[in-house]
Amino acid sequence: MLTTIKEISAHVGKEVKVGGWLYNKRSSGKIQFLQLRDGTGFIQGILVKKQVSPEVWEQANHLTQESSLYVWGVVREDERAPGGYEMDITNIEVIQIAEEYPIAKKEHGVDFLMDHRHLWIRSPRQQAILRIRAEIIRAIQGFLDENGFTLVDPPVLTPSSCEGTTNLFHTKYFDEDAYLTQSGQLYMEAAAMALNKVYSFGPTFRAEKSKTRRHLIEFWMIEPEMAFVDHEESLKIQEQLVAHTVQAVLANCKQELKTLDRDLSALENIKAPFPRITYDEAVELLHKEGFADFTWGDDFGAPHETKIAESFDRPVFITHYPTEVKSFYMKPDPNRPEVVLCADMIAPEGYGEIIGGSQRIDDPVLLEQRYEQHALPREAYEWYMDLRKYGTVPHSGFGLGLERTVAWICGLDHVRETIPFPRMLYRLYP
């Protein structure tokens, strides 16, 4: 029966058996310090020459970094240990002496680490990030599940673009053309008409040649869609969802945040309600802040978003964008048809847009007009029009980008560390 390092504190004074890997070793002539990890935590094992058999001592002498082994030892509290506990080793059983491990203890370049991503994820920092990612997913799903949402899975293979704007990954579907999904939203609208409040959680694919710290080719989105919910109510749900998620990470991932050296005060601020400014106000703000030549009607770029976010200590909603820069399905403001009922949520500290959402067009006549204005292939969108013909209702939805959210909460400078095996421009390996 194995004991995990995570629960080692419950075994003080007793002998336990741990299965793990050696991530470092320091030795003197008559004492060896084995740094062990088992995926649940880290602990140091102490091996004293005159207290173990010559065979055990000799085996330990030949252990290399990342060798796998079973260790028997007596758990002891020790102030000198970073985790508070140590093991006095009584016996070891080597599973495998690892070959020379490529990832050394000193620093490495990004290219090298990305080529060894399958090994890189063993490091404490990467483990912490992946744990927080899992906690974020758990918190988001927990919040939605408890608030009346039903999980619905949209297809990954689709016959055409959902929005028609970005480049899609093309593949064959027997004799037909098919594309990897870039958003499940339109399908989620259909699901909302069946199940009321729904959300999807899955991968999306963008064949964009984007090469920045905020972009991945394959990334994960959470896309809630809500019948009978207007723009204003949707914003409330969004800010509660994000605040809940941040607080869950703060409560459940203290050790991981410490490993990442994350500034906790920046996260503790994140409570609803979030500030809101309209697109008009954002343009004004930019004019005052050194972007004098920004003209009304343009979409914001990354520098603009960062400048706007700097004015707030929590995520900010930018609402009511010009109709022309947004997608065809967004509902115009009844009082001002030149803008739409939409909002982007911009994360603080320069992490950019983490949510994009809107109220959707529910009027079949207006949607027809949009099809024509955007020259959408009618037959591919026939089913979407059906949603407005058979009992249309006001509805809203949004998409939350998981990796940007993880990058922000973890305080990372690049999204490539937020996903186990990032798919990036020109990088498909490992």
Next chain:
RNA sequence: UCCUCAGUAGCUCAAUGGUAGAGCACCCGGCUGUUAACCGGUAGGUUGCAGGUUCGAGUCCUGCCUGAGGAGCCA
């Protein structure tokens, strides 16, 4: 696609146009409380590729390849 920067030992990096080096890792030896342990030693090279200039090129020039950061686009 565009702009900027970079490619030298397994890794991280040095090297005025003049004999290619250090630290770490590996291997060998030493050390009874180490915290990226430390000390000594061995070994480790087609300087991204192809041309060019030069008595001489890691260094200068041209082209290409690869990577990084950013832009556009987006979450």
